Amino acid sequence: MIKSLRGMNDILSEDYERFTYFINTATHVAQKYGFHFIETPLLEETALFKRSVGASSDIVGKEMYQFIDKGKNDVCLRPEGTAGVVRAFIQKKLDKAGGVHRFFYHGSMFRYERPQKGRLRQFHQFGVESFGIDSVYEDANMIMMVADILVACGIGYRLQLNSLGDANCMPAYRESLVHFVTQCKDEVCEDCIRRLDLNPIRVLDCKNEKCQSLYVNAPKLINNLCQACENDFTKLKQILDTNNINYEIDTNLVRGLDYYSKTAFEFVSDNIGSQSAIAGGGRYDRLVEFLDGRPTPAVGFAMGIERLMELIQMPEVKKEGYYIGALDEDAIDLVVQLAQKKRKTDKVNIEYKAKNFKNHMKAVDKVNAKYFCIIGSNEIQSGTIIVKDIENKTEEKITIQEF
Numbered sequence: 001m002i003k004s005l006r007g008m009n010d011i012l013s014e015d016y017e018r019f020t021y022f023i024n025t026a027t028h029v030a031q032k033y034g035f036h037f038i039e040t041p042l043l044e045e046t047a048l049f050k051r052s053v054g055a056s057s058d059i060v061g062k063e064m065y066q067f068i069d070k071g072k073n074d075v076c077l078r079p080e081g082t083a084g085v086v087r088a089f090i091q092k093k094l095d096k097a098g099g100v101h102r103f104f105y106h107g108s109m110f111r112y113e114r115p116q117k118g119r120l121r122q123f124h125q126f127g128v129e130s131f132g133i134d135s136v137y138e139d140a141n142m143i144m145m146v147a148d149i150l151v152a153c154g155i156g157y158r159l160q161l162n163s164l165g166d167a168n169c170m171p172a173y174r175e176s177l178v179h180f181v182t183q184c185k186d187e188v189c190e191d192c193i194r195r196l197d198l199n200p201i202r203v204l205d206c207k208n209e210k211c212q213s214l215y216v217n218a219p220k221l222i223n224n225l226c227q228a229c230e231n232d233f234t235k236l237k238q239i240l241d242t243n244n245i246n247y248e249i250d251t252n253l254v255r256g257l258d259y260y261s262k263t264a265f266e267f268v269s270d271n272i273g274s275q276s277a278i279a280g281g282g283r284y285d286r287l288v289e290f291l292d293g294r295p296t297p298a299v300g301f302a303m304g305i306e307r308l309m310e311l312i313q314m315p316e317v318k319k320e321g322y323y324i325g326a327l328d329e330d331a332i333d334l335v336v337q338l339a340q341k342k343r344k345t346d347k348v349n350i351e352y353k354a355k356n357f358k359n360h361m362k363a364v365d366k367v368n369a370k371y372f373c374i375i376g377s378n379e380i381q382s383g384t385i386i387v388k389d390i391e392n393k394t395e396e397k398i399t400i401q402e403f
């Protein structure tokens with residue numbers, strides 16, 4: 001028997017209900033905020049991710065589904081959504097056109113990592129990207145959007161917030177951090193030594209406890225922001241306060257790449273293991289430029305749908321539509337005919353096999369229909385049928401014509 005690949009799941013039945021409920025809810029919220037859907041290819045040139053996600057990251061270094069296609073192109077299944085959207089934005093010359101462009105997307109992403117609970121090799125993300133606005137109000141908008149989506153899905157969260165500074169204040173901070181870590185070089189882990197050369201800011205989110213205890217005393221970026229970054233961060237907090245969004249400052253919440261700036265945020269849930277991130281985002285004012293576009297401020301977020309699945313509170317399922325069945329073989333043709341007519345306006349479940357009343361009733365429960373009507377030779381003769389309203393426990397006798 002051929003099975004699906006490791007870390008690649010089918011989504012069906014109840015999972016599919018949850019999955020589409022989330023997509024629909026998130027789509028609805030994104031549209032209310034003025035975002036438009038964008039679909040980008042699953043397969044892109046490997047160079048795109050090397051440049052945007054960063055050659056030094058684990059994603060690009062170890063986890064990409066990368067191969068040479070039959071045309072000898074070095075290609076890769078997308079490991080995340082932002083790179084493709086930014087590429088499309090530049091390719092369509094929207095950077096040169098100027099103005100505000102807001103997109104949302106959802107779809108499969110691929111990372112070759114060790115599959116574990118809530119972490120798959122083919123997984124799904126919902127995300128948004130906003131281009132052309134440097135105001136911190138748009139950062140706040142992003143955060144409020146995530147909060148709206150989570151609330152609509154009945155998911156509790158904690159919001160963690162940090163500022164990553166910008167090209168003005170980050171370099172000096174980086175130097176002071178490197179200086180600090182160099183002084184305790186003998187005590188930090190091997191990964192942190194490596195990061196010191198490649199990506200020093202990432203030492204701050206090292207998972208090693210020894211490292212973390214040392215970095216408690218490390219200089220904090222939010223204490224070293226330039227005036228512009230400081231003002232934006234203060235303003236952001238004030239907007240969130242005004243709109244009743246609670247947050248915690250997490251000075252260790254960092255992104256490793258130079259094009260990230262200012263706002264960084266993460267939504268975590270305490271209900272799926274210890275401190276699991278369920279959404280993350282922030283400002284990336286220099287990515288468009290990094291990918292050869294005209295400098296354009298941008299901010300966005302992404303949510304991993306598989307991680308959210310078990311947290312989603314589904315609304316109560318309402319009974320809807322019709323169930324039509326035949327009591328004897330002679331009535332089946334009429335059942336099909338009536339179902340076809342009714343489907344112009346309603347959802348209709350039919351049963352092709354003639355059954356007795358009791359067995360039809362069992363089937364109605366399964367499909368959760370609101371109306372129930374069964375047809376036999378008596379009904380054909382009299383030209384009338386009984387339609388039962390299962391929800392309100394009433395029934396009505398009407399002619400087949402009327403039905």
Ligand SMILES: [Zn+2]
Pocket residue numbers: 188189190191192206207208211
């Ligand atoms: Zn470390």
Ligand SMILES: [Zn+2]
Pocket residue numbers: 165166167168169170225226227228229230
């Ligand atoms: Zn700054």
